Amino acid sequence: MILGGGKVVAADSAVLDPGWVEVRDGRIASTGAGRAPQPVDVDLRNRWLVPGFVDMHVHGGGGAAFQDGAGERVRRAAEFHRSHGTTTLVAGLVTAPLRVMERKVAELAESVQDGLIAGVHLEGPFLAAAHCGAHPPSLLRAPAAADLRRLLDAGAGAVRMVTLAPELPGGLDAVRQVVDSGATAAIGHTDADYELTRAAVGAGVTVATHLWNGMRPQHHRRPGPVPALLEAAGVTIELVVDGLHLHPAIAYAAARAAGPGRTALVTDAIAAAGLGDGTYPLGEATVRVRGGEARLAEGDSLAGSTLTLDRALRNAVAIGIPFLDALAAITSVPARAVGLGGEAGSLAPGRPADLVVLTDDLVVDAVFARGNPVINHTEER
Ligand SMILES: [Zn+2]
Numbered sequence: 001m002i003l004g005g006g007k008v009v010a011a012d013s014a015v016l017d018p019g020w021v022e023v024r025d026g027r028i029a030s031t032g033a034g035r036a037p038q039p040v041d042v043d044l045r046n047r048w049l050v051p052g053f054v055d056m057h058v059h060g061g062g063g064a065a066f067q068d069g070a071g072e073r074v075r076r077a078a079e080f081h082r083s084h085g086t087t088t089l090v091a092g093l094v095t096a097p098l099r100v101m102e103r104k105v106a107e108l109a110e111s112v113q114d115g116l117i118a119g120v121h122l123e124g125p126f127l128a129a130a131h132c133g134a135h136p137p138s139l140l141r142a143p144a145a146a147d148l149r150r151l152l153d154a155g156a157g158a159v160r161m162v163t164l165a166p167e168l169p170g171g172l173d174a175v176r177q178v179v180d181s182g183a184t185a186a187i188g189h190t191d192a193d194y195e196l197t198r199a200a201v202g203a204g205v206t207v208a209t210h211l212w213n214g215m216r217p218q219h220h221r222r223p224g225p226v227p228a229l230l231e232a233a234g235v236t237i238e239l240v241v242d243g244l245h246l247h248p249a250i251a252y253a254a255a256r257a258a259g260p261g262r263t264a265l266v267t268d269a270i271a272a273a274g275l276g277d278g279t280y281p282l283g284e285a286t287v288r289v290r291g292g293e294a295r296l297a298e299g300d301s302l303a304g305s306t307l308t309l310d311r312a313l314r315n316a317v318a319i320g321i322p323f324l325d326a327l328a329a330i331t332s333v334p335a336r337a338v339g340l341g342g343e344a345g346s347l348a349p350g351r352p353a354d355l356v357v358l359t360d361d362l363v364v365d366a367v368f369a370r371g372n373p374v375i376n377h378t379e380e381r
Pocket residue numbers: 057058059092123268304
């Protein structure tokens with residue numbers, strides 16, 4: 001299959017205009033600028049061809065939550081996001097009793113084996129009660145090495161990221177333990193101050209979980225975690241750009257401060273994404289969605305989002321983030337942050353043919369997962 005005749009965003013954000021991509025056996029066989037070497041199967045005129053999106057922080061969508069277990073529910077959530085261009089996602093589990101989380105990690109590990117999801121993100125239970133967001137405070141705990149070990153072992157390599165509050169007793173050791181296991185250590189839902197955050201980065205933290213949300217706010221004499229994370233060259237900054245989690249000015253300033261190679265747009269989407277207003281479960285909690293805004297039924301905290309990455313891309317461009325930077329923030333940057341840089345997030349020969357066709361106004365027109373069409377409106381027009 002050859003896709004050509006439009007703008008192609010190739011490796012390292014190089015724009016081939018026009019360009020083409022050849023797909024063979026589900027992989028990208030070759031790419032090039034100019035006219036395609038053979039007649040094209042998918043005409044990209046007035047279209048962009050970009051890598052499939054990578055969501056490193058997502059809890060569900062289309063009415064299904066990763067928390068709800070393996071198999072069909074996972075497939076439903078993954079397929080919902082795939083129809084919005086996300087071909088690689090790391091399934092997020094929120095805080096639950098330890099043995100429940102252990103079981104869910106093991107179940108999701110099977111979905112990783114099946115190729116439905118690319119890994120598991122543990123968001124909890126090692127979080128700060130002071131910034132718990134939608135996580136039930138009674139189930140939060142300090143990261144005892146043995147407990148963390150149980151969760152990591154349950155995944156047998158499937159756990160790709162752990163968000164934790166490093167100021168908890170044993171927190172810095174836990175960061176090292178996560179990194180030693182081969183997963184990404186993320187700081188989030190934390191009451192850490194500036195100094196402790198720097199220590200956590202020194203211990204191995206490389207991701208800031210939804211910056212600003214679920215952490216001590218910035219103050220001119222008590223800077224807190226935000227400046228420490230923005231200034232740390234090795235830290236990827238997650239931003240939820242849904243117009244609700246962050247004021248557009250703050251989202252823009254954070255993306256500018258971190259720079260394009262370090263900004264990752266995430267959805268933090270819950271099962272309600274793609275559904276209308278209503279009441280939905282999120283782990284042990286109940287969430288009320290009104291006008292797309294998800295809040296805890298009790299306590300009013302924001303509880304994830306109903307965002308999809310295609311909308312995050314359009315939102316980011318609308319607040320002034322350049323298109324190619326915003327695109328990197330939903331493709332190559334998150335892929336690298338969770339150790340998937342060799343497989344996802346870039347249109348390079350040899351990679352799986354996870355492709356998205358966008359219209360000029362950045363609406364998803366077609367999605368190919370491993371070369372297979374998920375949706376394809378391009379042909380119809
Ligand atoms: Zn989350």
